[in-house]
Amino acid sequence: MYPKTKKMIQQLIEDEVIPGANFGFITTNERLEYHAGSAAILPKREAIKENQVYDVASLTKVFLTATIFLQLWQEGKLAPDDKVSRYLTDFTDQKVTLRHLLTHTSGIEGYIPNRNTLSASELREAILHLPVGKLFEKEVRYTDIGFILLGFIIEVIEKDSLDNVFAGRISGPLNLTDSSYHPRDKQACAPTEMDPKRGMIRGDVHDPKAYILGNHCGSAGLFSTLTDCLTFSQMILNRGELNRKRILNEKTVLLLLKDWTPNGKLNRSLGWDIKTKGSKNYLFHTGFTGTFIILDILQKTAFVFLSNRVHPTNDNKSDYLNQRDRLVDCYLAEKETMKNQIDFRRSKSDE
Numbered sequence: 001m002y003p004k005t006k007k008m009i010q011q012l013i014e015d016e017v018i019p020g021a022n023f024g025f026i027t028t029n030e031r032l033e034y035h036a037g038s039a040a041i042l043p044k045r046e047a048i049k050e051n052q053v054y055d056v057a058s059l060t061k062v063f064l065t066a067t068i069f070l071q072l073w074q075e076g077k078l079a080p081d082d083k084v085s086r087y088l089t090d091f092t093d094q095k096v097t098l099r100h101l102l103t104h105t106s107g108i109e110g111y112i113p114n115r116n117t118l119s120a121s122e123l124r125e126a127i128l129h130l131p132v133g134k135l136f137e138k139e140v141r142y143t144d145i146g147f148i149l150l151g152f153i154i155e156v157i158e159k160d161s162l163d164n165v166f167a168g169r170i171s172g173p174l175n176l177t178d179s180s181y182h183p184r185d186k187q188a189c190a191p192t193e194m195d196p197k198r199g200m201i202r203g204d205v206h207d208p209k210a211y212i213l214g215n216h217c218g219s220a221g222l223f224s225t226l227t228d229c230l231t232f233s234q235m236i237l238n239r240g241e242l243n244r245k246r247i248l249n250e251k252t253v254l255l256l257l258k259d260w261t262p263n264g265k266l267n268r269s270l271g272w273d274i275k276t277k278g279s280k281n282y283l284f285h286t287g288f289t290g291t292f293i294i295l296d297i298l299q300k301t302a303f304v305f306l307s308n309r310v311h312p313t314n315d316n317k318s319d320y321l322n323q324r325d326r327l328v329d330c331y332l333a334e335k336e337t338m339k340n341q342i343d344f345r346r347s348k349s350d351e
Contacts, residue, residue, distance in 0.1 A: 001025060001032055002338075005303070005331045012327070013037040017320055018290055018307040019190075020048040022226040026234055026302040033226055039190045042200065042312045051225045053178055053189040054306045055206050057287030058220055061147045063179070063232055064166050065218035066102065066271025068154050070252050071169055077157050080260065080270065087153040090128045098153070100137070101146035103261045103268040107136030110145045116208050123212050124152070137262045144209060144219035147271075151218020163215035166222075173245040174231055179224040181205075181215040189223060190308040192289055206289055206310060220287075226306055229293065233302040236283070236295055257281050257297060277332050284328070290320065294328060299339070303331050 002025055012018050013036055020037020033050075040046040056063065072078050078087070080099040085091045093108075100106035112118070112126045127148055135141055151162050158165045163181045171179045183189050186203020194200050205211050207220035215221065235241065236256075240248030256269045267274040275284040275294065286292040290309030295302045305327070309320050 001027070001030075002303075002331065002334050004334050005327065006034065008327050008330050009305075010036060012323055017316055017323055018309040019311055020052075021290075021305060021307040022048065022050075022052050022054070023303070023305045024226050024230050025304075026230060026237060026300070028300050031230060031234070033230070035226075039308075040311065042191075042194065048190075049188070051178070051227050052306070053183050053185075053223050053225055054291065054308060055189065055192055055287075055289050056222050056224045056229070056291045056306065057207060057289040058144070059224070059229070059285060059287045059291050059293060060210075060218070060220045060222040062271045062285045062293070063222055063224070063229075064162065064170065065147050065150050065154065067248070068165060068169055069098070069102065069150060070248055070270065072154070072157060074249055074252055078153070084149060084153070087156050088128060088149065090125075091149070092129050093132045095136070096132060098150065099260060099262070099270075101150050102270045103266070104140045104142050104146060105135075105137050105261050105266065105268070106146055107133045107138070107141065108143065108145050109133045110143050116212075118212060120213050120216070123209065124216075128152075140261065140266045140268055144207070147219035148209065148213070148217060151216060154218065155216065161215050162218060162221075170232075170247065171228075173247060174228075174235060174242060176224070176228040176231060179222060179228045179232075181221045181223070183223045191311050192308055193310045193314050194312045200312070224306075226304060229304045229306065230302070233293055233295055233304055237297060237300045237302060239297070253297065256283055275328075277336075282332070286324070290324075292324065292328070294331070296335075301335060303328075303335075 019041050022035045024033040035048045038045050039048040081097050084096045096106045108130050183203050189203040191200050191202040192206040205221045210217040210220040235247050239250040239253045260270050261268050272283040275282040283295040290307035292305050
């Protein structure tokens with residue numbers, strides 16, 4: 001299944017673009033899991049585990065924050081066009097809505113002086129008072145600030161920390177035993193970057209803001225495995241339900257295929273990127289550490305890719321990003337070819 005895609009992943013490992021990867025596919029009738037390469041290069045090379053734990057970085061945005069937002073919307077506790085200031089009274093701007101945060105069209109300028117030296121409360125205060133710039137509603141400017149604010153809003157509504165809300169609403173019902181802000185065994189996690197101050201980061205979140213905010217961060221911080229990410233993806237492909245556990249309504253899931261940006265032309269859904277290929281829309285999201293998920297809701301297929309491409313150093317950014325995009329394109333082309341072959345065989349058998 002998907003031999004060209006698997007070959008390309010193997011080439012990324014051989015070219016040392018990534019140390020290794022756990023990756024898998026969902027098709028209409030099966031779920032496939034693979035692993036290749038190494039989990040670590042330094043201080044010594046370690047073989048990758050079958051279900052390696054990864055810092056999934058910004059997959060937290062869709063895995064946790066956007067999904068919980070959708071649940072709260074279904075329950076009538078919030079709505080996309082609510083003002084941020086309705087829930088966060090210290091937030092200084094009066095025109096930014098939840099839709100803007102979810103679609104990265106808020107125009108919030110994210111620079112925070114001395115960010116890495118701030119405490120969690122100081123960082124929260126700085127985020128609440130960031131200015132809105134000239135790009136408000138004009139274009140997508142991908143940022144973590146919007147989802148950090150969404151995480152704060154979820155905590156205000158639920159009166160609990162994000163990790164507890166996630167456990168109660170998503171990871172518990174779906175039995176995602178390896179998905180949390182706090183991995184049970186840090187040494188079981190694939191390491192990320194060798195940091196001059198933190199040393200080799202392993203089992204602690206790589207993202208600087210998430211490191212400070214801890215389990216109150218809606219933009220990054222989750223650790224997970226291929227099995228758990230595939231299970232979550234399967235829930236979305238099943239239009240919100242898995243193993244008789246209803247996480248989202250079918251109507252809500254189908255609404256994700258719509259462009260939710262203010263002008264409806266910027267290819268962002270509620271949390272997800274909309275990747276268009278031909279006449280089809282796919283839900284797509286990436287993580288800085290070397291992760292991504294791509295979902296075809298209508299055909300019920302998925303590709304989940306987990307790696308620690310920032311290990312041991314984050315000096316391959318442009319090459320990795322280019323190779324990642326080529327990998328996604330390879331998968332989509334191979335998927336379409338396979339579908340056409342299946343459709344052709346079915347049409348011949350019907351003659």
